[in-house]
Amino acid sequence: MAAITSTRAGFRGSQKWQTRLNVLATLAALTLLAVLVVGIPMGWMVTTALKERTPIFAWPPVVWPNPVRFEHFTETLTAIPLLQFSLNTLVLCALSIVGRMASCSIVAFSFARLRFPGRNILFAVLLSTLMIPSQMILIPQFALFKTVGLVDVFNGYLPLVLPSFFGNAFFVFLMRQYIMTIPRELDEAARIDGASTLQVFWRIIMPLCKPPLVVITVLTFLWTWNEFMHPLIYITQFDSYTIQLGLNMLKGRFNIQWNLIMAGSLMAVVPCVVLYFFTQRYIVGGIASVGIKG
């Protein structure tokens, strides 16, 4: 009897050790990957921006910048008006966010809560547009804006923000799924108290929709901030450039001055990183629930 208990204890002990070993091995693998995938690339970007000119071409490589140089940021900003371009891009972001929030929430609410003829078919159409590659409509959309004469309106910003005011299949889907999880009893109680559909939407549903609204806001910001091809097509005046168009000039302007190029790139990346870390709880959850990556 005693022998059996002791072997059992021994078995349990070795199993405990094995799980501990597993945890350690997993942590080691994750740390190594994190250093390789995120640490080194981002770190290299930061140190390059802070180093003096010569150490970036030194052998063996200089890891820590000494002395630390912040002039690269100011030098980049005087050569290319990145601050102005950031402001331009923020205008685009703000308009796109407002448009998406307003249109997607109303459309999602209607799909989730109101019964109307053809609802299921229309929702299937909405979902199928997720599969249409956006490049398919790039040229005809340009042709459309060109023939209607809206290409140059508002510095070429109009074609960039106008579609945001007409919903977005991905966000409508995300938000509809979310609204479906809100108990219908809430609507019904409000209706019994005499609330109209608009009041139900505005007073009951919208206040509960913070998570999907955060996802819409943050992802729209990130996408608009990082978008390159559409601004490249529509924005022609230098003064109206977006941040990405400005960054594209860095390479030609500074040739091999990597300190300056990295300083400029860093200025565009930092807002995204900060915003992401503050809202990651919503973003990662929202993405995972629908299954689309940014």
Place this chain on the structure above:
Amino acid sequence: MRIRLPKNTLARREAAEGLLGISPWLIGFLLFTAGPFVVSIVLSMTDWRIMIAPKFVGLQNYVQILTNDPNFWQSIRVTFTYVALALPLGLFAGLGLSLLLNQKVPGARAFGTLFYLPAVLSGVSVALMWMWLLNPDYGVVNTLLGLVGIQGPNWFWDPDWALPSVVLMSLWRVGGSAIIYLAGLQNISPHLYEAAEIDGAGRLAKLRHITIPMLTPTIFFQLVMELIDAFQVFTVIYVITDGGPMRSTLFYMFYMFRTAFEDFDMGYASALAWIMGLIILGFTALVFKSSPLWVFYESDVKQ
């Protein structure tokens, strides 16, 4: 489709409100998706150089593309080589990472957040960062390789290595798909594993007979989305390689953009867009058609 109008006034009112509510999307869909879609068919059969009025040329653009356009075939080859490399590598890396993140270890969530970061960064800044990371002489990648005695390649500046460099960049964003696989993993019922353990299944057996089959719907979805993504590679090429060296990174999207917005050959570019659309449609259909062979849906068993 027959639309039956509801009889009572309350339901009729709700129907009207519903249609009004979705009208922003519906109008946008007609105006910015369906309309342009139809227009692009017509455009693809014209010779249109922006300044001059479009001239109808029938199928001439398509004939020209398929029979007498070396750039088209090169862009097809580049894009498909990229798909053949990036899709399987991304699948294995993404799955592997999600399995690691699914272990019960402290800080797994924080790691997930960290690995997802590259997926939210994109654009010119990221392209420039990679251009510097993969600099043949002073970049950190070749420096590290040099420390272990490997002479790193010339990456973007070598016709044989430029395309693999783009693949490497795509692997950097693997956290994006890992998060989705992770969500799939966490949806698998623990009962399945418990039952398997009682039957004496080891770790590998559980992976092969439970985890992978249960994850196939997620994998399936990811494959389709990444296939569409492969045809969108643009910014990296525009910023770093300009399609070179020696057309080795002439991605389809980049070639189409150049035709439309640098050569202003809009009709021809529309035809290119349609060919791409048909290719994507064909492949998506293939993946869908083959899905019963390898995708496992739990609901099928219950029926």
